[in-house]
Amino acid sequence: MTDQAVQxxxxxxxxxKEDARLITGQTNxxxxxxxxxxxxxxxxxSPMAHARIERVDVSPALxxxxxxxxxxxxxxxxxxxxxxxxxxxxxxxxPDHPPIAVDEVRYAGDPVAVVVARDRYAAADALEAIEVDxxxxxxxxxxxxxxxxxSPLVHSDKGTNRSYVWPLKTGEDFDSVRRRAEVTVKRxxxxxxxxxxxxxxxAVVVTPLAASGEYTLYSATQxxxxxxxxxxxVTGIPEHKLRVIAPDVGGGFGSKLQVYGEExxxxxxxxxxxxxxxxxxxxxxGYLATHHGRGMIQDVEVxxxxxxxxxxxxxxxxxxxxxYLMLVTPGIPILxxxxxxxxYKMDSYDFTCTGVFTTRTPTDxxxxxxxxxxxxxxERIMDELAxxxxxxxxxxxxxxxxxxxxFPYTTIAGLTYDSGNYEAATGKALALFEYDxxxxxxxxxxxxxxxxxxxxxxSTYTEMCGLAPSxxxxxxRYAAGGWEAATIRMLPTGKVEVVTGxxxxxxxHVTSWSQIAADVLGVPFEDVExxxxxxxxxxxxxxxxxxxxxxxxxxxxxxxAQKVVAKARKxxxxxxxxxxxxxxxxxGVFSVKGSPEARKTIQEVxxxxxxxxxxxxxxxxxxxxxHLVDPDNFSYPHGTHLCAVEVxxxxxxxxxxxYVCVDDVGRVVNPMIVEGQVHxxxxxxxxxxxxxxxxxxxxxxxxxxxxxxxxxxxxxxLPEFVTERTETPATSNPLGVKGVGEAGTIxxxxxxxxxxxDALRPLGVHDVxxxxxxERVWRAVREARS
Amino acid sequence: MTRISVKVDGTTxxxxxxxxLLLIHYLRDRLGLTGTPIGCDTSNCGACTVDLDGxxxxxxxxxxxxxxxxxxxxxxxxxxxxxxxxLQKAFHEKHGLQCGYCTPGMLMAAxxxxxxxxxxxxxEVRHALEGNLCRCTGYQNIVRAVLAASGQEVTA
Numbered sequence: 001m002t003d004q005a006v007q008x009x010x011x012x013x014x015x016x017k018e019d020a021r022l023i024t025g026q027t028n029x030x031x032x033x034x035x036x037x038x039x040x041x042x043x044x045x046s047p048m049a050h051a052r053i054e055r056v057d058v059s060p061a062l063x064x065x066x067x068x069x070x071x072x073x074x075x076x077x078x079x080x081x082x083x084x085x086x087x088x089x090x091x092x093x094x095p096d097h098p099p100i101a102v103d104e105v106r107y108a109g110d111p112v113a114v115v116v117a118r119d120r121y122a123a124a125d126a127l128e129a130i131e132v133d134x135x136x137x138x139x140x141x142x143x144x145x146x147x148x149x150x151s152p153l154v155h156s157d158k159g160t161n162r163s164y165v166w167p168l169k170t171g172e173d174f175d176s177v178r179r180r181a182e183v184t185v186k187r188x189x190x191x192x193x194x195x196x197x198x199x200x201x202x203a204v205v206v207t208p209l210a211a212s213g214e215y216t217l218y219s220a221t222q223x224x225x226x227x228x229x230x231x232x233x234v235t236g237i238p239e240h241k242l243r244v245i246a247p248d249v250g251g252g253f254g255s256k257l258q259v260y261g262e263e264x265x266x267x268x269x270x271x272x273x274x275x276x277x278x279x280x281x282x283x284x285x286g287y288l289a290t291h292h293g294r295g296m297i298q299d300v301e302v303x304x305x306x307x308x309x310x311x312x313x314x315x316x317x318x319x320x321x322x323x324y325l326m327l328v329t330p331g332i333p334i335l336x337x338x339x340x341x342x343x344y345k346m347d348s349y350d351f352t353c354t355g356v357f358t359t360r361t362p363t364d365x366x367x368x369x370x371x372x373x374x375x376x377x378x379e380r381i382m383d384e385l386a387x388x389x390x391x392x393x394x395x396x397x398x399x400x401x402x403x404x405x406x407f408p409y410t411t412i413a414g415l416t417y418d419s420g421n422y423e424a425a426t427g428k429a430l431a432l433f434e435y436d437x438x439x440x441x442x443x444x445x446x447x448x449x450x451x452x453x454x455x456x457x458x459s460t461y462t463e464m465c466g467l468a469p470s471x472x473x474x475x476x477r478y479a480a481g482g483w484e485a486a487t488i489r490m491l492p493t494g495k496v497e498v499v500t501g502x503x504x505x506x507x508x509h510v511t512s513w514s515q516i517a518a519d520v521l522g523v524p525f526e527d528v529e530x531x532x533x534x535x536x537x538x539x540x541x542x543x544x545x546x547x548x549x550x551x552x553x554x555x556x557x558x559x560x561a562q563k564v565v566a567k568a569r570k571x572x573x574x575x576x577x578x579x580x581x582x583x584x585x586x587x588g589v590f591s592v593k594g595s596p597e598a599r600k601t602i603q604e605v606x607x608x609x610x611x612x613x614x615x616x617x618x619x620x621x622x623x624x625x626x627h628l629v630d631p632d633n634f635s636y637p638h639g640t641h642l643c644a645v646e647v648x649x650x651x652x653x654x655x656x657x658x659y660v661c662v663d664d665v666g667r668v669v670n671p672m673i674v675e676g677q678v679h680x681x682x683x684x685x686x687x688x689x690x691x692x693x694x695x696x697x698x699x700x701x702x703x704x705x706x707x708x709x710x711x712x713x714x715x716x717x718l719p720e721f722v723t724e725r726t727e728t729p730a731t732s733n734p735l736g737v738k739g740v741g742e743a744g745t746i747x748x749x750x751x752x753x754x755x756x757x758d759a760l761r762p763l764g765v766h767d768v769x770x771x772x773x774x775e776r777v778w779r780a781v782r783e784a785r786s
Numbered sequence: 787m788t789r790i791s792v793k794v795d796g797t798t799x800x801x802x803x804x805x806x807l808l809l810i811h812y813l814r815d816r817l818g819l820t821g822t823p824i825g826c827d828t829s830n831c832g833a834c835t836v837d838l839d840g841x842x843x844x845x846x847x848x849x850x851x852x853x854x855x856x857x858x859x860x861x862x863x864x865x866x867x868x869x870x871x872x873l874q875k876a877f878h879e880k881h882g883l884q885c886g887y888c889t890p891g892m893l894m895a896a897x898x899x900x901x902x903x904x905x906x907x908x909x910e911v912r913h914a915l916e917g918n919l920c921r922c923t924g925y926q927n928i929v930r931a932v933l934a935a936s937g938q939e940v941t942a
Contacts, residue, residue, distance in 0.1 A: 019878040022886030023870065023893065025821020025861035032820035119815070121804070199825050199833060199887040199921050250823070250887030251921050283826035506885030506922050672881045679924030680884060707830035707919075715912040715925035744924075 009515035009525055010735070013672035016511040017530075018504075021248075028247040030203035030220045031280045038205075039068055041266055041279040042123035044113040044130050045288060046105035049141075049359040049700025050154070051134035053103055053112065060129040061115050066122035069273050070130065071114045073102040076268050080234045082324070083259055085226075085479035086331030088355075092164040095155040095357075097324040099234065099261035099268075105134070106154055106323035107361050108701050109288025111261055116269060116277055139359045139700035143297055143318040146356050154323055154357035163321050163355035164330055168337050171412050174303070174350035177312035181303035185384045191294040191373050192770055193320065193694035194687075195287055195704075196366045197712050198505075200250025202290055203280040204263050206270035215270065216243045219263055222252040223543035224503055226480065228535050230259040230327075235267050242267075246533035249505035253684070254365030255290050256505065257545040258327050262289070284706045292694055293366020295320030296333065300340075300377045303348070308389045308396045312348030313412075315340050315377065321355050322362035329364045330355050331478060335464075335546075336370030338413040342378045343422055343462050343638065344400040349412040359700045365545060367684050368742045371463045372749055379459045379750035380757075380767075387761060393458045393754070394426065394435070401460065408731075415464060417636045418731040421664065422460060425726045429640040429662040432722055438644050438658075446762050454657070455645045455759025459751035462638035465547035465739035468631040483630040484548070485540040486556035488517060488564050490623050492610035494603030496521060496528045498560075501541015502553035503533045507741065508673045509549060513557050515669055516735070520561035521602055522588025540628075547635070547739025550669065555733040556629040563625030568605040571623065574616040575600055575608065635730055637738040639663035641747040645755035649763065652778025654690065654756055656719040661751075663743055664726045667736035671725075674740050678723050681744020687713050688745075689752035693771050711771075760784070790854040794819065795863030803850045809843075810834045812850035813860060821862040822890050825919070832918030835891035836860045842898035844891075844917070861890035864897075873897055873935040880940065882931030884922030891918050896932045905936050 021027055058070035082097040100111040113130045117123035138152035145151055146161040154161055178184060198220075205218040215237055221227050224246040232239035249256065262279050270277045281289060299316040319333045333353045341349055368375075386396040402409045404421040411417065430436075435456070442454040467473060468482030487499040498517045502509055514528040521528075531537050542552075565585060572590035573580045576598050583590045590605070592598040600608075605623060608614065612621035641661040647654050661678065668674050691711040695703040704710040711717075729736030749770070756772050757765060764784035768776055787802040794817060801816060813819045813836070824846060825833030834845045837859040845858075864871050873893055876882065883889040892915065899906060899914040906914065911932045912925065920928060934940045 015878050015881065018886070019883060022883055022889050023861075023874045023877050024865055025819075025890055027821060027823070027886065029820070029823060029887070031824070032814075034818070120811070121806070197921055199831065199885065199919065200823065201825065249885070251885040253921065283828065283831070508884070676881050676884055676923060676927055679926045680922045681924075683924035684921070706828045707826045708828040712830075712919050712921065714916045714919060715929060716916045718912075718925055720908070720929075721924065721926055 009518045010669050012515065012670065014511055014515060014525065014670055016508045017514065018508060018510050029200055029250060030205055030218050030247055033205045033218055035207055035276050038276045038278055039116045039118065040120045040123045041269060041277045042115050042127050043111045043262065044127045046101065046108055046110040046112055048105060048134055048136060049108045049139040050137040051105050052137060053101060053105060054133035054135050056113055057131040058113050060131060061126040064122065064126040064129055066118035067115060067126045069116040070126065071269065073098060073100040073112060076100055076265065077102055079264050079268055082234060082261060082264065083230050083327060084325040084329065086328040086477065088166050088330045088334050088477055089164045092330060093158050093160060093162065094325055095158060099264040107359050109361055111265065114265055114269060116273065141358055141696060141700055143320055143356045146358060154359055161357045163325065163357055166334055166353045168351040170349045170414060172312065172348040174312050174314045174348045177348040178303045181311050182306040183304045183388055184301060185381060185388050186301040187381055187384055187767065189298040189300060189377055189380060190769055191296040191376065193295040194293045194366055194692050195694050195710055196253045196255035196290065196293055198251035198253055198255050201281045201283055201286050202256065202260065204266040205276065205278045206266045207276040208270045208274055210274040214241045215267060216245065217263065217267060218245045218247055220249050220256055221246050222249065222256040222503055222505055222545055224533055224535055225501060225541040225543050227259055227263065231263060231267060234264045237267065244535045246503050252505045253367040254293060254369055254545065257365045258291055287705050287710065288361055288702060291326055291362050291364040292322065293363060294373065295363045296373050298373065298377045300381050302381050302385055304385055304389065306389055308391050308399045310344055310346040310400045312346050313341055314350040317353040319353060319355050320358050320360065320363055322358060322360045324362045326362045326364045329362055332365060332370045333373065334370065334476065336374035338415050338464060339371050339374035340378050341412045342375065343402055343460055345402060346412050360696060368745045369546065371742065372685065372746045375461045375746045376750045379461065380754060383754045383757065384766065394430065397458065397460050416633065417462065418633055419728045420462065420636060420638050421726060421728045422638060425638065425662045425664050426460060426640040428724060428726060429642050429660055432724060433642040433658065433660040435642065451648065451650050453647045453649060453759040455647055455755040457643040457645065457751040457753065457755030457758055459641040459747045459754065461747040462636050463743060463746045464634040464636060465742060466551035466631060466635035467546050467548060468552060468634065470630050480542060481630065482552065483628050484542050484552040484556045485626065485628045486553065486560040487626040488560045488624060490564060490606035492607050494527065494606055496523055497531055498528060498557055499531045499538045500553055500557060501538060501543065502549040503541065503544045505544065507549060508670065512550065512669045512673060513554065516554055516557045517561050520558060521564060522586065523603060547741040550737050551635040551733055551739050552629055552631055554669065554737060555631065555735055556627050558734050559629060560625045560627035563627055564623050565602065567623040567625060568602045570616055570619060571605050571608055572600045575614065631732050633732040635732060635738045637663060637665045637740060637743045639743065639747060641751040643751040643755040645752065645759060647756055647759040647777060649781050652774035652781065654772060654777060656752065659719055660722040661747065662724045662726060664728050665740040665743065666730040666738035667727060669737060675723055677740045678744045679721055681742060682721055682748045683713060683718055685745040685748030686718065686752055689749045689770055689772060691717065691771050788851050790851055792853045793857040795860055805849065805851055807850045808846055809848040809850050809853050810845040813845060819860055819862055822860045823887055825887065830919065832891040832895060833888050835894040835918065837894055842894050861893055864893065876931040876935035880927050880931040880934055882923065882928045888918060888920040892920065892928055900936055905938060908933060
């Protein structure tokens with residue numbers, strides 16, 4: 001993309017302001033924080049998936065050198081339950097979730113006891129001295145068996161492992177469209193559990209001011225504002241006495257969108273002993289203690305006509321909640337519920353989701369959160385339908401998608417897509433990919449019986465992000481709003497502070513928000529600073545998740561800056577002795593129409609409010625402004641991803657030969673940042689398709705319990721991506737922008753698996769279970785041949 | 787306790803350390819050099835990569851006592867008088883970092899690569915950085931940055 005508007009900041013590939021500290025090591029990760037008298041907290045975790053706690057004796061730990069305190073769950077049982085803010089149905093089974101187990105452990109990794117010591121080595125050593133007696137209980141691991149009569153129960157007092165059933169049926173009855181369909185295709189797809197793996201492990205530091213009952217909690221979190229509210233409830237520390245700071249945060253991908261037991265434990269312990277404490281998870285500990293993503297069985301059926309026209313879609317989900325419902329656990333698959341119909345028109349949609357408890361680490365948001373699952377199911381089964389009716393998969397999509405002239409379009413799931421152009425994105429992607437040439441090569445290889453087959457995978461996705469408006473979230477039983485706040489402070493020297501309620505952890509908000517504010521205010525990019533991630537300095541916000549920050553928070557910055565200009569205009573008019581209507585405002589300068597020499601910069605006006613010597617009568621001496629945005633719709637980015645994979649049918653080895661994506665994320669504030677978001681998204685989506693899986697054994701132990709066992713891809717495992725864009729502006733925000741954080745992850749997984757299956761389809765293969773490891777591909781080929 | 791003497795980023799430190807103390811914990815907890823982070827406990831992620839006597843090492847797999855008499859360079863010792871190295875500049879200009887947590891290790895590993903192979907191919911960069919994991923960037927801009935730092939033309 002070329003940078004057309006040289007003077008405009010928005011649209012410019014600005015290298016980031018954030019980088020200077022990060023590339024020189026002048027960082028402020030939570031684990032870097034040190035204060036006088038800081039103690040280290042370590043947590044003893046259950047080695048069993050399910051057991052009754054018969055006895056915990058922490059006293060031997062207290063004998064160890066350097067140990068200051070030790071607590072069992074019972075010692076800390078003044079803590080409330082960890083919150084679930086998304087009870088998706090009225091009758092949801094919502095068990096208590098003690099931050100530290102008291103009577104029963106329900107997953108391997110459930111906290112059992114805590115040690116506080118002078119350094120991290122002493123704390124780790126002392127854990128070994130704690131005595132715990134467990135009475136083993138049967139693990140609950142299989143989603144279908146868990147729902148069967150007589151299954152062992154994760155929460156025996158609840159009488160069931162079923163947490164909820166959430167249906168959505170719209171349009172014509174599915175049985176009726178099935179009867180008039182000429183073709184039906186039914187498939188089962190499985191989403192393995194994934195471990196988010198933000199590079200910065202989680203960490204918490206609490207510094208208490210015991211005398212006044214004030215606490216500062218630093219956490220590697222995406223959600224300092226929500227966390228403050230929730231921890232106030234869980235710990236009983238009054239909200240106004242609790243300050244939460246998200247310092248530098250090293251990635252999140254949903255895993256730091258959580259209210260974690262360790263945060264509550266650290267607060268409770270610091271309060272109890274009146275001294276500052278730090279807890280930092282090791283990576284392996286995090287694999288047990290930090291929530292997982294995905295974990296779902298999908299039964300999907302499409303009904304269509306011979307010409308490929310879709311009639312209806314039926315989706316039946318079993319989703320693995322893990323042992324407890326955490327902050328938004330039950331809502332994750334519901335975020336997907338509206339996305340299965342994707343970009344297609346149809347007459348009937350029948351969706352049911354059942355949430356199931358298991359004795360595993362709880363699941364919750366992981367990049368895409370419900371939407372990758374939905375996109376995977378529809379895009380995989382569209383390929384199966386294409387094969388069934390003998391159409392090219394791109395052609396099948398073309399026959400069913402919403403035409404660009406049909407926007408705004410209300411889908412069968414009830415969403416109104418504000419804008420999009422699937423034809424344009426697909427056309428551009430096909431050309432870049434050289435689709436026809438690759439299809440010819442594929443046919444040639446198949447004809448020759450080449451043992452290395454070529455497969456082509458298509459994924460034409462859309463997604464919903466930037467959750468809003470708040471009243472729709474109410475209807476979904478989501479406990480928070482969808483708004484975001486921004487304040488602009490015009491400092492006396494003309495510098496600008498943008499205070500945002502978003503909480504970046506790698507997304508570059510400081511740079512992008514500076515660009516947005518600089519454009520509206522007409523001040524230099526360098527004169528803007530962005531304040532975030534501290535409930536004292538940026539007191540109001542809804543934080544960063546779900547690709548919401550730019551579309552909601554960025555829009556709030558834009559509006560707040562416009563308010564600043566409107567206030568400054570009144571003062572400028574007064575100073576220039578002109579009427580407001582007679583003032584032009586461009587590039588930060590107010591000038592009188594017809595006499596351009598009569599001028600005041602907005603930065604000069606800021607100083608005038610500081611002295612306040614000559615303001616209009618009745619004018620407050622400030623041009624600072626605040627704005628809260630509650631958008632009237634979600635944001636719907638879309639795009640077309642194409643993947644070519646070479647599959648060695650003799651070894652099962654797969655190699656991505658080319659990956660082309662054309663995404664439409666509306667207008668773009670910083671193309672360099674947007675491209676980076678797409679790259680990273682692609683990597684995580686491809687990782688689900690090919691590499692990653694949290695594997696449990698029959699006892700409920702996490703087998704892939706370290707980074708040596710869980711395959712996070714390296715540079716050598718991933719291809720070069722070709723990324724391009726089309727630009728169809730969103731109509732739901734003044735910037736015309738759409739979310740981009742999750743798009744790559746949502747789109748790429750089915751593109752890769754479609755390509756692998758496409759390569760093997762002539763051999764009779766219809767599916768390969770993710771991750772498509774060489775062994776699984778090889779087995780699929782062997783089974784098809786036998 | 788064992789007495790060690792280590793030169794880190796140009797300053798010589800003498801300390802009594804437990805023999806089991808990892809170099810990364812010595813750097814972070816004893817010297818307060820927190821620019822080098824810890825990303826795992828199995829030597830897989832490479833976030834803690836530093837230079838020890840001219841070779842890049844994962845400082846979570848080296849004991850502080852093994853660095854006795856040695857010279858360590860961390861990410862905090864790369865810039866000279868505020869002037870960034872070519873690699874640091876390239877990571878900035880090519881957007882080779884997002885959250886930045888892997889960046890210190892990436893910079894140190896890439897520095898090691900360019901010392902041995904001043905003009906690597908894109909594939910060679912990818913393989914040389916295999917021991918350093920990044921979750922944000924998909925690696926593409928990291929590869930671009932390393933190629934750019936080596937003086938090679940990089941598109942986009």
